[in-house]
Amino acid sequence: MIDPMLATHNLQRAAETQGGQFLFKSEVVDIRQDGGRVRGVTLGDGQEIDADIVVNVAGPHSAIINRLAGVEGEMKVTTSALRHEVHHVPAPPEFNFELDGVMTSDPDLGIYFRPAGGNHILVGSEDPACDERHWSRSPITSIAV
Numbered sequence: 578m579i580d581p582m583l584a585t586h587n588l589q590r591a592a593e594t595q596g597g598q599f600l601f602k603s604e605v606v607d608i609r610q611d612g613g614r615v616r617g618v619t620l621g622d623g624q625e626i627d628a629d630i631v632v633n634v635a636g637p638h639s640a641i642i643n644r645l646a647g648v649e650g651e652m653k654v655t656t657s658a659l660r661h662e663v664h665h666v667p668a669p670p671e672f673n674f675e676l677d678g679v680m681t682s683d684p685d686l687g688i689y690f691r692p693a694g695g696n697h698i699l700v701g702s703e704d705p706a707c708d709e710r711h712w713s714r715s716p717i718t719s720i721a722v
């Protein structure tokens with residue numbers, strides 16, 4: 578069974594056994610620096626966390642963190658967020674797609690689908706050349722229902 582939340586939770590618990598701490602729903606809004614060295618981060622609620630090392634794992638919008646740190650121009654590898662069409666639909670009730678479904682990819686049609694939790698099907702685009710690409714500069718998401 579595919580369960581990304583459980584896998585992520587397990588990683589959290591493993592890190593906590595080694596002294597790691599997690600702050601949820603906290604946005605990094607500033608990377609504080611002094612004398613050419615990073616000194617820590619500031620969160621949206623004003624809380625300051627001091628650190629000699631800050632690791633950027635901000636995912637698709639990690640370029641924003643690089644920008645906050647003033648190092649965007651120095652990066653040999655840069656990131657850009659590409660909007661990606663995904664549909665999450667219920668499987669037919671008479672078929673247990675979560676258990677018996679398979680991961681399928683069809684590059685000719687530019688589509689994949691795979692089992693998802695709660696007997697759903699995750700249908701995604703493989704970004705075929707015929708589809709216009711939408712690059713995003715902002716992490717604000719829009720969801721079409």
Ligand SMILES: Cc1cc2nc3c(=O)[nH]c(=O)nc-3n(C[C@H](O)[C@H](O)[C@H](O)COP(=O)(O)OP(=O)(O)OC[C@H]3O[C@@H](n4cnc5c(N)ncnc54)[C@H](O)[C@@H]3O)c2cc1C
Binds near residue numbers: 604606635637663
């Ligand atoms: C619908 C969908 C289905 C997918 N299915 C699969 C799959 O089946 N198999 C697979 O291998 N991969 C899959 N992926 C891809 C996979 O989810 C990503 O590759 C993976 O999550 C990337 O991990 P990451 O830690 O680099 O980034 P993310 O998981 O994006 O984590 C980055 C985190 O940083 C946080 N963050 C960003 N900016 C800030 C800030 N300023 N302050 C604080 N926090 C911040 C974000 O909120 C986020 O929690 C799927 C992705 C999507 C969207």
